[in-house]
Amino acid sequence: MQEIDLLIEARWIIPIEPSDVTLEHHALAINAGRIVGLAPAELAKTQFLPRRKLSLSSHVLLPGLINLHAHAAMTLLRGYADDINFADWRNQRIRPAEIRLVSPDFVRDGTMLACAEMLRGGVTCFNDMYFYPGQAAEAAVRLGMRATLGILTMEFPSSYAADADDYLSKGLAARDSLLDQPLISFCMAPHAPRSVSDKSFERIATLAAQLDLPIHIHLHESIQEIEESVQQHGVRPLERLRRLGLLGPSMIAVDAVRLEANEIALLAEQCCSIAHCPTSNMKLGHGSAPVVDLAQRGVRIGLGSDGAASNNRLDLFREMNHAALLAKVSAGDATVLDAHAALRMATINGAAALGQDKCIGSLEPGKLADICAVAFDDASLAPCFDPASHLVHVAGREHVSHVWIGGEARVSDGKLLVIETAELLDIANLWHNRLSS
Amino acid sequence: MQEIDLLIEARWIIPIEPSDVTLEHHALAINAGRIVGLAPAELAKTQFLPRRKLSLSSHVLLPGLINLHAHAAMTLLRGYADDINFADWRNQRIRPAEIRLVSPDFVRDGTMLACAEMLRGGVTCFNDMYFYPGQAAEAAVRLGMRATLGILTMEFPSSYAADADDYLSKGLAARDSLLDQPLISFCMAPHAPRSVSDKSFERIATLAAQLDLPIHIHLHESIQEIEESVQQHGVRPLERLRRLGLLGPSMIAVDAVRLEANEIALLAEQCCSIAHCPTSNMKLGHGSAPVVDLAQRGVRIGLGSDGAASNNRLDLFREMNHAALLAKVSAGDATVLDAHAALRMATINGAAALGQDKCIGSLEPGKLADICAVAFDDASLAPCFDPASHLVHVAGREHVSHVWIGGEARVSDGKLLVIETAELLDIANLWHNRLSS
Numbered sequence: 022m023q024e025i026d027l028l029i030e031a032r033w034i035i036p037i038e039p040s041d042v043t044l045e046h047h048a049l050a051i052n053a054g055r056i057v058g059l060a061p062a063e064l065a066k067t068q069f070l071p072r073r074k075l076s077l078s079s080h081v082l083l084p085g086l087i088n089l090h091a092h093a094a095m096t097l098l099r100g101y102a103d104d105i106n107f108a109d110w111r112n113q114r115i116r117p118a119e120i121r122l123v124s125p126d127f128v129r130d131g132t133m134l135a136c137a138e139m140l141r142g143g144v145t146c147f148n149d150m151y152f153y154p155g156q157a158a159e160a161a162v163r164l165g166m167r168a169t170l171g172i173l174t175m176e177f178p179s180s181y182a183a184d185a186d187d188y189l190s191k192g193l194a195a196r197d198s199l200l201d202q203p204l205i206s207f208c209m210a211p212h213a214p215r216s217v218s219d220k221s222f223e224r225i226a227t228l229a230a231q232l233d234l235p236i237h238i239h240l241h242e243s244i245q246e247i248e249e250s251v252q253q254h255g256v257r258p259l260e261r262l263r264r265l266g267l268l269g270p271s272m273i274a275v276d277a278v279r280l281e282a283n284e285i286a287l288l289a290e291q292c293c294s295i296a297h298c299p300t301s302n303m304k305l306g307h308g309s310a311p312v313v314d315l316a317q318r319g320v321r322i323g324l325g326s327d328g329a330a331s332n333n334r335l336d337l338f339r340e341m342n343h344a345a346l347l348a349k350v351s352a353g354d355a356t357v358l359d360a361h362a363a364l365r366m367a368t369i370n371g372a373a374a375l376g377q378d379k380c381i382g383s384l385e386p387g388k389l390a391d392i393c394a395v396a397f398d399d400a401s402l403a404p405c406f407d408p409a410s411h412l413v414h415v416a417g418r419e420h421v422s423h424v425w426i427g428g429e430a431r432v433s434d435g436k437l438l439v440i441e442t443a444e445l446l447d448i449a450n451l452w453h454n455r456l457s458s
Numbered sequence: 459m460q461e462i463d464l465l466i467e468a469r470w471i472i473p474i475e476p477s478d479v480t481l482e483h484h485a486l487a488i489n490a491g492r493i494v495g496l497a498p499a500e501l502a503k504t505q506f507l508p509r510r511k512l513s514l515s516s517h518v519l520l521p522g523l524i525n526l527h528a529h530a531a532m533t534l535l536r537g538y539a540d541d542i543n544f545a546d547w548r549n550q551r552i553r554p555a556e557i558r559l560v561s562p563d564f565v566r567d568g569t570m571l572a573c574a575e576m577l578r579g580g581v582t583c584f585n586d587m588y589f590y591p592g593q594a595a596e597a598a599v600r601l602g603m604r605a606t607l608g609i610l611t612m613e614f615p616s617s618y619a620a621d622a623d624d625y626l627s628k629g630l631a632a633r634d635s636l637l638d639q640p641l642i643s644f645c646m647a648p649h650a651p652r653s654v655s656d657k658s659f660e661r662i663a664t665l666a667a668q669l670d671l672p673i674h675i676h677l678h679e680s681i682q683e684i685e686e687s688v689q690q691h692g693v694r695p696l697e698r699l700r701r702l703g704l705l706g707p708s709m710i711a712v713d714a715v716r717l718e719a720n721e722i723a724l725l726a727e728q729c730c731s732i733a734h735c736p737t738s739n740m741k742l743g744h745g746s747a748p749v750v751d752l753a754q755r756g757v758r759i760g761l762g763s764d765g766a767a768s769n770n771r772l773d774l775f776r777e778m779n780h781a782a783l784l785a786k787v788s789a790g791d792a793t794v795l796d797a798h799a800a801l802r803m804a805t806i807n808g809a810a811a812l813g814q815d816k817c818i819g820s821l822e823p824g825k826l827a828d829i830c831a832v833a834f835d836d837a838s839l840a841p842c843f844d845p846a847s848h849l850v851h852v853a854g855r856e857h858v859s860h861v862w863i864g865g866e867a868r869v870s871d872g873k874l875l876v877i878e879t880a881e882l883l884d885i886a887n888l889w890h891n892r893l894s895s
Contacts (some may be wrong), residue, residue, distance in 0.1 A: 027583050062653070099852065100842065100844055101827065104792065104847065105793060107792060121575045141838065142838070204491045267648065305782070307790075333851045346780070351742075352743060355544060355743040356743075357743075359541040399879075400574055400882035401579070404536060405537065406890070407540065410540040417855035442836075444838055449837065449840030450840070452841065453843070456841075
């Protein structure tokens with residue numbers, strides 16, 4: 022009998038790896054922050070001697086969800102620019118607000134609000150892109166959330182940095198100061214092709230290779246972006262990045278709505294990943310990323326919420342649902358992007374895109390215990406014929422009952438353990454007032 | 459000072475009529491099941507002497523939502539046929555299950571489960587189409603929900619009826635027996651052009667005119683349906699219905715995905731209504747109804763959940779969100795179908811389609827007190843710049859705190875008052891076992 026910290030028995034477990042599997046009446050064994058066993062519940066009782074035991078008799082256990090594209094601090098701008106076109110969204114609403122307000126406090130507070138929302142909704146890891154990544158990391162550490170922070174780079178000055186070199190050096194300094202934080206990692210985050218010069222891209226490619234970091238960039242989100250690139254650089258943005266040496270397994274292309282057939286082939290050939298943001302793409306009227314074609318060519322697709330100014334929830338359950346619905350309606354085919362495919366997008370695919378699929382993204386012995394439990398005892402979820410399809414098409418983040426990160430509980434019986442609602446509402450209220458004044 | 463039953467003070471009230479208005483710190487006065495006043499909270503205190511007072515300090519009050527197209531009893535088949543094409547969905551999964559199981563008990567139980575889900579989610583009225591409408595009405599009456607039941611008509615025999623005449627006489631008998639139920643009304647419900655003969659359609663047109671009932675029919679959902687009609691009748695289904703005299707203000711065309719420009723003009727000219735079912739249309743891969751064009755031509759558009767075998771939630775918050783997202787992505791324009799337009803679809807437009815907009819669909823003095831309150835004190839909803847946009851893009855049915863129908867509370871502080879969860883789970887479990895055996 023092996024002594025362990027925690028044994029969780031669950032009605033269903035969807036481990037993600039192996040794929041397309043739903044286990045019934047199994048138990049997950051956790052010790053020292055890692056998964057150490059997964060076995061039928063009856064067998065597990067004979068194998069493990071747990072210091073704590075939890076029986077989740079009407080729940081599904083699955084890996085914590087991974088949000089592959091967020092601007093967490095923008096949660097303070099939730100719903101600040103709805104029902105307007107993208108140029109006005111950016112130029113008339115979001116940028117002026119950011120110029121007025123963005124500061125270390127704004128990023129720390131906004132990221133805290135975002136982490137609370139994501140944790141409560143079963144998200145255990147997010148890939149972020151925003152100003153002041155060091156302060157975003159601070160917020161994630163305080164709430165005990167796993168995060169990959171972008172070393173944001175653009176040519177334009179902000180309160181945070183003066184030019185591309187300044188952005189890079191500040192981001193690298195933040196990374197250096199947080200190397201000992203087990204929950205925190207970094208990636209290169211050139212903002213977008215339109216806002217980064219060739220020279221900066223070359224430096225970013227070098228740094229990503231030297232430091233072995235993913236590269237996280239908005240790419241082919243809108244027609245305008247592509248037309249601008251053709252005018253200024255003679256080629257579409259993806260081809261420009263190829264020439265500059267940025268494509269490869271470390272590339273996470275966000276949005277990827279506008280792709281031609283040869284570009285899909287190129288992304289596949291270069292083993293790039295996509296951060297698909299279906300809700301944001303729909304809400305901003307940008308279109309539908311060709312996820313069925315991308316997946317058929319073997320391109321890895323994770324899911325992102327984007328920021329709360331363009332979504333307006335940081336809700337991976339909703340992204341799974343919307344990815345499935347948008348793929349089906351775009352293809353005119355109800356069979357594409359089935360439930361297990363959507364679940365993989367929100368878990369193992371995101372982990373692999375971040376280069377962390379050895380540690381997270383599935384419930385396999387040896388991996389970190391980042392886990393989400395969803396309670397199916399709500400009559401609005403009954404009956405249930407297939408828990409996987411229920412997770413994508415019926416359940417919502419409101420049904421998340423428990424969340425663990427590295428074996429530590431962050432949500433228990435539907436209650437967020439790491440921060441009080443009153444503090445979060447105070448934060449939101451403060452910045453709402455500053456923005457409205 | 460006027461004595462009244464109940465005064466509800468709320469942080470915000472969105473009355474729907476007048477349109478595009480969000481009132482702050484107002485109060486709604488209710489007496490004998492009707493709204494008798496709407497005024498600034500301070501003023502209301504001087505006008506009304508309430509026997510009960512409720513202060514909803516962080517809530518939005520809006521009219522109860524109206525589900526303009528449901529197959530409520532099919533909630534027992536929730537998620538029973540996912541990720542398969544529509545022909546298989548119908549022929550391999552749903553019809554065989556219905557042939558085996560549909561009975562008066564199935565419909566009563568399934569509709570009870572559906573009513574519980576809808577009430578809990580802020581829906582106060584639904585327009586239904588299924589076998590055994592009398593038993594569906596019984597379930598709605600038991601749970602205190604407003605419902606319009608379809609007098610289902612098709613040529614095919616079922617356990618319920620032998621042929622079209624039999625469907626009609628049974629539906630009319632159910633209506634006769636329920637004429638004294640204030641919550642219940644009926645409509646004609648020819649199932650679809652493919653399943654109803656010209657002769658039956660003519661009889662339905664006559665009955666609808668004689669009895670002053672709406673006509674509720676699936677129309678132009680799929681390409682196959684239209685091709686079949688052209689082959690068999692020489693014209694597309696809408697033109698066939700026009701020739702048979704079915705178009706007019708009482709027509710509620712469900713789905714209406716495939717429409718040509720002249721058909722949109724015809725629907726407008728005839729003052730028809732559309733029951734738009736965005737989630738079902740996306741999930742089944744059918745496409746996107748041209749709601750922007752329809753609305754521009756003045757066609758009234760309400761929202762429907764469709765049945766839980768093709769959605770899989772009876773959730774009007776989700777339908778509002780999906781209607782907005784699908785319209786924006788289809789038009790490539792973030793400005794179309796703004797939040798107030800989505801709210802009108804889910805309230806006053808549904809009421810008008812059912813011919814009940816003198817009684818329900820907005821918070822106006824004189825109307826029945828069908829009301830929904832949504833609590834905005836969840837940190838995942840903060841900050842809030844525009845409550846209307848928050849209702850469509852951020853809040854979900856999980857934030858519904860109170861529901862009244864005709865002034866009677868059905869949900870209070872998030873708890874459904876009319877039936878216990880245990881009874882609902884027992885019902886779902888029983889039919890799940892029968893279906894799986």
